[in-house]
Amino acid sequence: MPDLPLPDARFADIPLGLALLVLALWLIATRRDRSAVIGFTAYGLLVAVVWVRLGAIDVALTEAALGGGLMGLLLLTAAARLGEPRGQPAPPMFMRLLVGLLCVGVTGVLAVVVLSLPTPAPNLVAAVAEHQHTTELGNPVAAVLVAFRAVDTLLESVVLALAVIVLWSFAPDAAWGERPRTLELGTPGPALVLLARLLPPLGLVVGVHLFWAGADDPGGPFQAGAVLAAMATLMWLARLGAPPPVQSRLTRVGLVVGPLVFLLIGLAGVVAADAFLGYPEGLTKPLILIIEAVKTLSVAVALALLVAGPPALPGNHLPSRAAS
Amino acid sequence: MTLSVTEAQLYGLCGAGLIGIGLYGAILGPSALRRLLAFNLISSGVFIVFGAIARRGGLAGGAASDPVPQALVITGLVVAFAATALAVALLIRLAALQPKTARSSPLAELAKRRYDAFDPWGGGKA
Incomplete structure (x- = not known):
């Protein structure tokens, strides 16, 4: 315009x-x-x-x-x-001054660096554009995520699965096998319940659209997974459903299928395309679609489980320390 | 227009400021949750500085933003979220093991007994 x-x-x-x-x-x-x-x-x-x-x-x-x-x-x-912390005495003045000076110094140095960046700015725009057609993706960011820097993305989806495992391991022994209950905070209000009934169908459509559009336009598995996870947690918060127990096999499969399929296709690339995480010509787009679809699922499951917290015993009065 | 500062420079400076503010909060925050929040301010500032650099590179290369830093920031955001979730779980566990009111309050004994039987992730008063 x-x-x-x-x-x-x-x-x-x-x-x-x-x-x-x-x-x-x-x-x-x-x-x-x-x-x-x-x-x-x-x-x-x-x-x-x-x-x-x-x-x-x-x-x-x-x-x-x-x-x-x-x-x-x-x-x-x-x-x-956690509740509000009890009022702690403010740190002494010289301490605040010292830390303040340190922080101003850090900001100052960074500001100088930001203002003295080299011109012309180094960039990889041309490099990405040159090879983007091999991935058959219109969105350069998606091409970087799933092809050019695929190993980062693979490791990152493994990190998500590991984070859920670590989170679950914070649970008291007695609570193992239970479901997460962090989101059970009193009785949900009617407005929340209404929202949790109206929004998820919409969110589901938006999530799937973000995944599908992400090939050629902004969007992709992470954005889609985050929206889907938000919808799941909203329903859990309104008690229209509950997070699955930690021993649910379906949940576990959903959590690891993303990184696992990504890894298997990557390993197959060693034989079929002469490189780990390489895609054979002609099969590139279908393979990328499969990877992105399972990754969307796994990202959604992992993010929702991270918000849902570790498994816990029902009620507030069961001795957790004695059991652990 | 006579603006001499580009938006990349402006938001780069903004990111630098956020890192400084977050650092102050991470060191002197009044509670563990606030220090965690301040830590997230730092990471947000780092991402924005990176985004400003990506903007410069993108404009120099004929795009709105360099796609490679964008992809790195996206993975970074997701990992930062996972780390925050773990830190929150640790905080809740820590709060369950360390009664804050133990010494100073006349309810110390009661508080201690409650904390001994406190399941941090238990479901409300149900």
Whole structure:
């Protein structure tokens, strides 16, 4: 749209950047943990807008679903469980000054670095564009994730599965085999229940669309998985369902099928395409689709289970320490 | 327009500021949860600085943003979330093992007994 009499979009950048910094300062300074957590959720949404301004729509979608959505739920339930901490004496003035100076110094050095970056800026845009056609993907970020830097993505999906295993291992012995109960916080209000009935069908469509559109447009397995996980946790929060017990075989399969299929196809690439994680010509697009589909599922399962917490005994009065 | 600062520089500076603010909170935060939150501010600042660099590279190469840093930030965001979830679980476990009110409160004994029988992930008052 040329020649519209709109003000330069860059005028929005200064208020946005300032809002981010002020909100961050408030997050550090506010007294109550719960206010800080709510502020952090708003902060996540602002950061998503920043990513749009930086031209990284893929990252913006991830940040909005993860930083604005799931992270807020995770931290809010944590704040509810931990309660407000007792008022601790403020650290002595010289300490605050010292740490403040350190932080100003770090920021100052980083600011100098940011302002003295080399010109022309080094980049891999051309390198990606040159080889992108071999993946038959229209979205360069998806091509990097699933082909050019596939080993990062593979390791990252393994990290997610490992994180769930570590999380489960925090459970008291007696609770093993139970289901996660972190999201069981009192009786859900009618508004929450209504939302949990109305939103998930929509979220399911949005999630699958993000996965499917991610081949050629912004989106992909991580964004889709995060949206799907948010829908699952919303239903658990409203008690319209419950997280599966840790011994559920279906859950475990869902958790590892993503990295496992990715790894197997990668290993097959050693024979079929002369490289680990290489794709044979002609089969590239179908293989990438399979990998992305199972990865969407596994990311969704892992993220939802991470929010749901370790397995726990029902009720609040069972001796967990004696049992462990 | 006469703006001499590009949005990459502006948000790069913003990211640098966030790292400093987050560092302060991570060192002097009033509670463990707040320090965890501040730690997330630092990682957010790091990602934004990286995003600003990707923006410069992208514009130089004829795209909105360099796709390689974008992909790295996406994986980074997901891993940061997983790490935060683990840290939250550790905090809840820690709170169950260390009664905060043990010495200073007249309810110390009661609190201690409650904490001894406290299942941190138990389901509310149901």
